[in-house]
Amino acid sequence: xxxxxxxxxxxxxxxxxxxxxxxxxxxxxxxxxxxxxxxxxxxxxxxxxxxxxxxxxxxxxxxxxxxxxxxxxxxxxxxxxxxxxxxxxxxxxxxxxxxxxxxxxxxxxxxxxxxxxxxxxxxxxxxxxxxxxxxxxxxxxxxxxxxxxxxxxxxxxxxxxxxxxxxxxxxxxxxxxxxxxxxxxxxxxxxxxxxxxxxxxxxxxxxxxxxxxxxxxxxxxxxxxxxxxxxxxxxxxxxxxxxxxxxxxxxxxxxxxxxxxxxxxxxxxxxxxxxxxxxxxxxxxxxxxxxxxxxxxxxxxxxxxxxxxxxxxxxxxxxxxxxxxxxxxxxxxxxxxxxxxxxxxxxxxxxxxxxxxxxxxxxxxxxxxxxxxxxxxxxxxxxxxxxxxxxxxxxxxxxxxxxxxxxxxxxxxxxxxxxxxxxxxxxxxxxxxxxxxxxxxxxxxxxxxxxxxxxxxxxxxxxxxxxxxxxxxxxxxxxxxxxxxxxxxxxxxxxxxxxxxxxxxxxxxx
Numbered sequence: 454x455x456x457x458x459x460x461x462x463x464x465x466x467x468x469x470x471x472x473x474x475x476x477x478x479x480x481x482x483x484x485x486x487x488x489x490x491x492x493x494x495x496x497x498x499x500x501x502x503x504x505x506x507x508x509x510x511x512x513x514x515x516x517x518x519x520x521x522x523x524x525x526x527x528x529x530x531x532x533x534x535x536x537x538x539x540x541x542x543x544x545x546x547x548x549x550x551x552x553x554x555x556x557x558x559x560x561x562x563x564x565x566x567x568x569x570x571x572x573x574x575x576x577x578x579x580x581x582x583x584x585x586x587x588x589x590x591x592x593x594x595x596x597x598x599x600x601x602x603x604x605x606x607x608x609x610x611x612x613x614x615x616x617x618x619x620x621x622x623x624x625x626x627x628x629x630x631x632x633x634x635x636x637x638x639x640x641x642x643x644x645x646x647x648x649x650x651x652x653x654x655x656x657x658x659x660x661x662x663x664x665x666x667x668x669x670x671x672x673x674x675x676x677x678x679x680x681x682x683x684x685x686x687x688x689x690x691x692x693x694x695x696x697x698x699x700x701x702x703x704x705x706x707x708x709x710x711x712x713x714x715x716x717x718x719x720x721x722x723x724x725x726x727x728x729x730x731x732x733x734x735x736x737x738x739x740x741x742x743x744x745x746x747x748x749x750x751x752x753x754x755x756x757x758x759x760x761x762x763x764x765x766x767x768x769x770x771x772x773x774x775x776x777x778x779x780x781x782x783x784x785x786x787x788x789x790x791x792x793x794x795x796x797x798x799x800x801x802x803x804x805x806x807x808x809x810x811x812x813x814x815x816x817x818x819x820x821x822x823x824x825x826x827x828x829x830x831x832x833x834x835x836x837x838x839x840x841x842x843x844x845x846x847x848x849x850x851x852x853x854x855x856x857x858x859x860x861x862x863x864x865x866x867x868x869x870x871x872x873x874x875x876x877x878x879x880x881x882x883x884x885x886x887x888x889x890x891x892x893x894x895x896x897x898x899x900x901x902x903x904x905x906x907x908x909x910x911x912x913x914x915x916x917x918x919x920x921x922x923x924x925x926x927x928x929x930x931x932x933x934x935x936x937x938x939x940x941x942x943x944x945x946x947x948x949x950x951x952x953x954x955x956x957x958x959x960x961x962x963x
Contacts, residue, residue, distance in 0.1 A: 727760030837879025
């Protein structure tokens with residue numbers, strides 16, 4: 454039996470092996486042509502194509518939680534190497550054949566290794582006044598003295614010294630500074646900042662030279678440099694310009710020529726997006742500007758409420774003529790740093806009308822951001838005699854159009870003086886910062902009463918009314934009289950009944 458079973462298993466195994474071999478051979482026959490043609494099987498092709506990056510996606514996308522990471526210019530303070538702040542119209546200085554650019558940057562969150570990487574783009578073309586070099590360096594977060602040493606500010610201070618060509622031409626030239634960084638969460642920052650360098654010690658343009666040479670040949674005179682007008686500087690009536698403001702701009706125009714005066718000067722301004730002209734006209738006429746002299750023109754502008762926060766421009770066009778009647782045109786730019794107008798609404802802080810000495814209550818409030826920009830570090834401090842808050846009421850950052858709540862615990866310790874009980878007046882001070890880092894505050898007054906715990910318990914007891922007490926006593930007296938009368942009448946009846954009963958009946962009963 455064992456031998457027969459063994460033979461049976463052996464036959465079955467041989468049969469199964471033959472079937473498996475036929476299946477593998479058929480599969481090999483089906484896949485062999487595809488291998489010969491050099492193509493992949495359809496399933497492999499699909500997997501391979503799906504693993505390739507989508508060309509329309511543009512590579513990796515910026516993390517969503519890093520969209521609010523940004524750097525901003527410190528436009529309020531004057532650093533070493535600056536004659537004016539950015540809000541007052543900072544212009545890079547020219548010294549010893551070099552243009553010195555100073556760009557102080559602030560960041561709204563901590564960056565990785567407290568470092569940013571910077572690079573400069575000087576543009577292209579023969580008219581560029583800069584010596585083409587590769588400008589690139591890393592900048593760390595450091596503390597600097599500003600405003601002639603009055604205060605200190607921690608910032609990323611970008612400073613470049615750009616070599617100028619000896620054959621440079623006068624004009625205003627943009628320099629683009631690219632800044633890249635990464636915050637502690639890995640969010641990438643990539644921003645461009647444009648700074649305009651004004652050249653006033655250069656030469657005239659090639660077209661002006663050729664026109665001058667032709668005029669000199671025809672008249673028999675030596676060719677002369679034509680006068681060149683530039684926007685030398687500008688000042689605003691306000692330092693912190695916000696949306697909804699109206700500002701006056703004083704623009705200083707200089708005749709850079711040392712030999713030629715200009716006549717019939719017409720200065721025309723064209724505001725950019727978000728800025729409206731408030732002056733009666735967009736042009737100012739000036740009869741003449743002597744050689745090397747300056748002239749000042751003024752215009753009024755209003756910043757629209759819908760204007761985006763950041764830098765805005767006003768184009769300045771100058772049409773003029775020289776002493777021979779030749780006409781020329783020059784252009785310049787006025788730049789404004791605009792911040793969003795802050796609109797906050799603070800609800801009254803909920804504080805009880807009375808607080809017992811030793812009691813701790815919770816003060817709450819709600820703050821709404823009604824402006825178009827984000828508000829940072831909203832907080833409140835509570836001050837009042839006899840009251841001790843447990844810290845600061847911190848509310849946090851509030852996006853535009855949203856509200857946030859905050860609370861703080863307050864303990865009553867009693868008033869100072871003869872009595873520790875009574876009414877106390879307090880002040881709640883709210884602090885907050887706008888997107889430009891400017892801090893503001895608002896105050897709100899409140900009052901409450903500090904009372905004794907014993908007085909509070911006595912007030913909680915029900916009031917004892919004298920009229921009610923007399924009513925209760927009258928009812929009790931009436932009840933007692935009724936009971937006495939009932940007992941007396943019953944006793945009298947029993948006595949009368951006993952007297953009326955005959956003696957004989959009493960004996961029979963005995």
